[in-house]
Amino acid sequence: QVQLVESGGxxxxxxxxxxxxxxxxxxTSSSVFMAWFRQAPGKEREFVSVITWSxxxxxxxxxxxGRFTVSRDNAKNTVYLQMNSLKPEDTAVYYCAAAIVGGNxxxxxxxxxxxxxxxxxxxx
Numbered sequence: 001q002v003q004l005v006e007s008g009g010x011x012x013x014x015x016x017x018x019x020x021x022x023x024x025x026x027x028t029s030s031s032v033f034m035a036w037f038r039q040a041p042g043k044e045r046e047f048v049s050v051i052t053w054s055x056x057x058x059x060x061x062x063x064x065x066g067r068f069t070v071s072r073d074n075a076k077n078t079v080y081l082q083m084n085s086l087k088p089e090d091t092a093v094y095y096c097a098a099a100i101v102g103g104n105x106x107x108x109x110x111x112x113x114x115x116x117x118x119x120x121x122x123x124x
Contacts, residue, residue, distance in 0.1 A: 002113040005025075013124075014088055017085075019083070035047065036050075088122050
């Protein structure tokens with residue numbers, strides 16, 4: 001089992017920044033990929049970013065490229081999502097997720113463990 005706890009959400013004005021954290025505990029060695037997803041009210045959950053624990057390789061959805069940066073601290077078993085130049089359309093509950101095996105990393109079904117989510121609200 002892997003437990004994930006997100007933190008760092010909040011309310012900011014457009015153009016502002018936030019840094020989300022996802023602390024992993026339990027059998028963290030079994031997690032290969034860590035991702036961030038988000039879900040806005042009335043919308044489907046969508047992929048935001050993913051990072052590979054071992055190599056640090058990253059990927060992002062197009063709408064956040066150049067604004068968001070995902071990173072990890074292996075010693076702290078923590079993944080971060082630095083979000084800059086935030087826009088109102090970034091408003092959502094953000095979830096971190098852990099996958100044991102590969103597959104389609106852009107869909108939530110590939111991930112076994114999920115955090116409780118943290119709210120990000122961006123006002124115009």
